Amino acid sequence: MTMPGSIIDSARIDGCMDMGILLRIILPLSKSALVTLIVVNTLWVWNELLIAIIFLRKPTLRTLMAGLIQFQGRFQINQQVIMPGLFVSILPIMVIYLFGQKYFVKGMTAGAIKGE
Secondary structure, X not given: OOOOHHHHHHHXXXXXXXXXXXXXXHHHHOHHHHHHHHHHHHHXXXXXXXXXXXXXXXXXXXXXXHHHHHHEOOOOEOHHHHHHHHHHHHHHHHHHHHHOHHHHHHHHHOOOOOOO
């Protein structure tokens, strides 16, 4: 929505088709927003617990978060198993964030400063 129409118009004048405009202009300019979207949605899906418990009945199909719930009883929590499991569960999200940090910060601060 914030992409200037003049960029797209100049690409059409240069003979670029719709798919070329998408791949060569729009996607590179919106890279930071896409990486931010990927990081936030991955975090939301990774921590989804309710759907994993309801729909995945077989213990072999459960996600890591749903599997960690098995070590929590009604009156007792097995912390020696849960804490390393939680550490392992945050590693993929941390790796995704660290590789996309530059784009994530750029996407979060886009539009925060008024341009000239």
